[in-house]
Amino acid sequence: MWDAPGIVGLPDDREEPRVIEFDAVHKEYPDGTVAVERFSLIVPSHRVVALVGSSGSGKTTLLRMVNRMVDPSSGTVSIDGVDVRSMDRVKLRRSIGYVLQAGGLLPHRSVADNVATVPVLEGRSRRQARADALGLLERVGLDTALADRYPAQLSGGQQQRVGVARALAADPNILLMDEPFGAVDPIVRDQLQAEMRALQADIGKTIVFVTHDIGEAFALGDEVVVLRTGAEIAQQGAPAEILANPADDFVASFVGAGTAQRTLRIRQVDGRDVVVDGDGRPTGVLER
Amino acid sequence: MNLLIEAVQWLLDPANWGEPNALGMRILEHLAFSGAVVLVAAAIGIPVGTLIGHTGRGRGAIIAITSGARALPTLGLLTIFGLWLGIGLEAPFLALLVLALPPVLAGAYAGVESVDRATVGAARAIGLTERQILTGVELPLAAPVIVGGLRSAALQVISTATLAAYISDTGLGRPLFLGLKTQQYEMMLGASILVALLALIVELCFQLVQSAAARRAEPQNGRQHRAHSGARERIEA
Numbered sequence: 022m023w024d025a026p027g028i029v030g031l032p033d034d035r036e037e038p039r040v041i042e043f044d045a046v047h048k049e050y051p052d053g054t055v056a057v058e059r060f061s062l063i064v065p066s067h068r069v070v071a072l073v074g075s076s077g078s079g080k081t082t083l084l085r086m087v088n089r090m091v092d093p094s095s096g097t098v099s100i101d102g103v104d105v106r107s108m109d110r111v112k113l114r115r116s117i118g119y120v121l122q123a124g125g126l127l128p129h130r131s132v133a134d135n136v137a138t139v140p141v142l143e144g145r146s147r148r149q150a151r152a153d154a155l156g157l158l159e160r161v162g163l164d165t166a167l168a169d170r171y172p173a174q175l176s177g178g179q180q181q182r183v184g185v186a187r188a189l190a191a192d193p194n195i196l197l198m199d200e201p202f203g204a205v206d207p208i209v210r211d212q213l214q215a216e217m218r219a220l221q222a223d224i225g226k227t228i229v230f231v232t233h234d235i236g237e238a239f240a241l242g243d244e245v246v247v248l249r250t251g252a253e254i255a256q257q258g259a260p261a262e263i264l265a266n267p268a269d270d271f272v273a274s275f276v277g278a279g280t281a282q283r284t285l286r287i288r289q290v291d292g293r294d295v296v297v298d299g300d301g302r303p304t305g306v307l308e309r
Numbered sequence: 310m311n312l313l314i315e316a317v318q319w320l321l322d323p324a325n326w327g328e329p330n331a332l333g334m335r336i337l338e339h340l341a342f343s344g345a346v347v348l349v350a351a352a353i354g355i356p357v358g359t360l361i362g363h364t365g366r367g368r369g370a371i372i373a374i375t376s377g378a379r380a381l382p383t384l385g386l387l388t389i390f391g392l393w394l395g396i397g398l399e400a401p402f403l404a405l406l407v408l409a410l411p412p413v414l415a416g417a418y419a420g421v422e423s424v425d426r427a428t429v430g431a432a433r434a435i436g437l438t439e440r441q442i443l444t445g446v447e448l449p450l451a452a453p454v455i456v457g458g459l460r461s462a463a464l465q466v467i468s469t470a471t472l473a474a475y476i477s478d479t480g481l482g483r484p485l486f487l488g489l490k491t492q493q494y495e496m497m498l499g500a501s502i503l504v505a506l507l508a509l510i511v512e513l514c515f516q517l518v519q520s521a522a523a524r525r526a527e528p529q530n531g532r533q534h535r536a537h538s539g540a541r542e543r544i545e546a
């Protein structure tokens with residue numbers, strides 16, 4: 022059940038490489054906090070790599086080094102072999118879709134205008150960009166009637182969908198997603214994850230997905246990277262590998278926390294098969 | 310009470326609105342002079358304050374300067390500038406500028422600084438240039454506070470611009486000082502009432518502008534209706 026949604030049979034025009042490579046990246050903030058210590062990772066084209074780790078392990082810092090919101094103290098981040106530090110910050114950022122941890126929508130612009138921001142800056146007509154925005158809203162499962170609302174008039178989950186739509190608006194090859202489903206309840210979260218899988222099967226972006234929920238990392242990542250403090254890699258591999266073979270106690274405890282919710286058992290109640298999770302809480306009824 | 314009635318009578322006397330007193334002319338002078346001061350204060354104060362708010366640099370200096378400037382007595386300044394520049398509009402202009410700059414500066418820098426840093430960071434992260442962040446995010450969100458600064462500057466300038474007549478022959482300060490000198494107190498009081506009315510009208514105008522700015526900065530508090538019907542129209546179209 023942990024099988025990741027392998028991306029097969031992508032159309033040819035998406036076969037151009039979009040590899041992100043972290044090479045011995047180190048980040049020490051001016052106040053002396055070492056957020057990332059010699060981190061190396063290759064994010065292959067059209068794949069979802071999920072970075073999972075507890076709060077403060079350096080996940081956001083890693084993401085922000087890709088779009089140069091943070092420059093590494095040493096080491097390099099490169100895209101298709103080109104050091105991002107040789108690229109223009111603004112161009113780089115516009116070419117990458119970024120879903121921020123806290124939504125980050127502009128409060129004084131309507132939902133449609135938020136989604137259309139980068140395309141308009143890139144010279145698309147406002148009319149066209151807004152029309153495209155409506156399509157994107159549908160794509161992320163939002164009613165287009167919300168297009169003229171303002172962010173404060175949306176629920177947390179709706180705002181996060183808008184964030185995803187905005188990140189997709191300029192049709193970037195790379196998506197950075199920082200706990201995009203952090204502020205929603207588990208049911209909406211599962212739904213968003215399912216939609217995200219379907220979307221990715223369709224669009225095949227190179228995605229770095231940050232989460233502190235191992236279940237979410239397993240659900241979305243083709244590859245999962247478990248991080249300790251300082252972005253030290255505790256284990257990296259396909260979800261099934263990590264699940265079957267946790268490298269050490271740290272990973273095992275991380276995975277354990279995830280499996281308690283995910284290991285399902287069947288219990289007979291009144292002649293029906295009730296599905297219960299690891300804590301014995303019912304989650305559904307089995308149909309035969 | 311009698312004096313008040315006399316003052317109102319003086320105000321209503323058509324003779325005072327034609328030559329030689331020409332109250333209409335005085336009102337225009339007063340407004341134009343005050344407006345010019347506020348415009349120059351805005352032209353200096355808004356860019357400087359905005360830049361300080363955006364970069365966070367020079368904050369300490371600007372707080373020191375503005376609170377220092379606020380402590381200066383305008384009449385004293387006017388005297389000093391008058392001795393230096395002589396009779397004419399320059400001295401009162403400068404003295405009023407010193408009066409108007411602090412609230413404009415403070416409004417601009419406080420307004421920009423109060424914009425949520427996370428919003429600014431998000432705008433930067435999706436690829437807005439610093440200039441686009443300033444004009445497209447920080448200024449519209451700070452606009453209500455910036456207009457508030459202009460508003461208090463304008464009010465202070467309009468009421469204080471009467472002092473201009475102390476050293477030059479302009480504005481509503483003229484009948485005010487003339488009345489004082491010639492002990493025509495109804496004239497003095499009438500002119501004061503005009504200044505107060507002018508201030509009130511300008512205040513009302515600024516209130517309108519400020520609430521328009523607030524509606525743009527926080528559109529969720531008031532444009533729902535229009536926004537929703539707009540959505541419906543487009544979907545039907």
Ligand SMILES: Nc1ncnc2c1ncn2[C@@H]1O[C@H](COP(=O)(O)OP(=O)(O)OP(=O)(O)O)[C@@H](O)[C@H]1O
Binds near residue numbers: 051079082
């Ligand atoms: N601008 C900054 N200045 C100083 N220290 C920082 C800065 N940003 C992050 N840090 C520190 O760097 C470390 C890593 O932070 P980061 O935001 O990358 O963690 P995270 O894994 O994204 O955490 P979370 O799951 O809570 O979002 C933390 O100890 C944090 O306090």
Ligand SMILES: [Mg+2]
Binds near residue numbers: 080081122
């Ligand atoms: Mg984070």
